[in-house]
Amino acid sequence: MEIEDIRVNYVFKNKTDLKHTLAKIAIKKHFQYRIQKSCLEAFWAKCIDENCGWYVRARSSKVSDYFRVIKYYKHHTCSLNHRNFENRQASAKVISSYFKEKFRDPGSTYRPRQIIRDMRDEHGVGVTYNNAWRAKTLAADGVRGSNEESYGLLPSYLYMLQLANPGTITRVCKDEENRFKYMFIAFGASLDGWKQSCVKDGNNQIFPVAFGIGDSENDNAWIWFFTRLKEAIGD
Ligand SMILES: [Zn+2]
DSSP states (O other): OOOSOOOTTOEESSHHHHHHHHHHHHHHTTOOEEEEEESSSEEEEEESSTTOOOEEEEEEOTTOSOEEEEEEEOOOOSOGGGOOSBOTTOOHHHHHHHHGGGGSSTTOOOOHHHHHHHHHHHHOOBOOHHHHHHHHHHHHHHHHOOHHHHHHHHHHHHHHHHHHSTTOEEEEEEOTTSOEEEEEEEOHHHHHHHHHHTTBOTTSOBOOOOEEEOSSSOHHHHHHHHHHHHHHHOO
């Protein structure tokens, strides 16, 4: 949830959550802070200007990760000189939280250059290319899961596919290091259709018998695919 500002007695589920919220407030209000103390039980931060009154103190109990704000002076007495375009609170992780939704579509082409532009235009904050690139990776992983996680889900997905579509044949080929290489799927309904009328459906249109995924159109990938196809439909 976006909050406008913190208050005394606000409780955060852990220190990371508290820091993340503070960073977003700092970006929104164009100030920066310095962390004075950060340990298991306490978190203190004050404005980057030594003479400014803004500060926050939060404490955790020994029995949980929760952090509660115990003191907060919200007014800045610093000059705008310290309110730089570059904001130390704009870490890649914080930046990524602004753009998560842009990565829900796997075909998203949202690029680091656009992150830099949007952070400047929408939040008035300068971001380096490196930080924008890291933010993009974090945002995409956060929404879609990492590539490793997604490949890890493949066997259970294929298993469910076969349960839901009787007669379906699926195969996965992995390399010596257990990494994904090729995949083959032939739906049970398609195989039945093939046996009855080759590749024409009831409407006299061609339908796909099988799907293959390979690294590129090379001999090895094609041989693997046609071998699986032959197993599925025979000679
Ligand atoms: Zn200040």
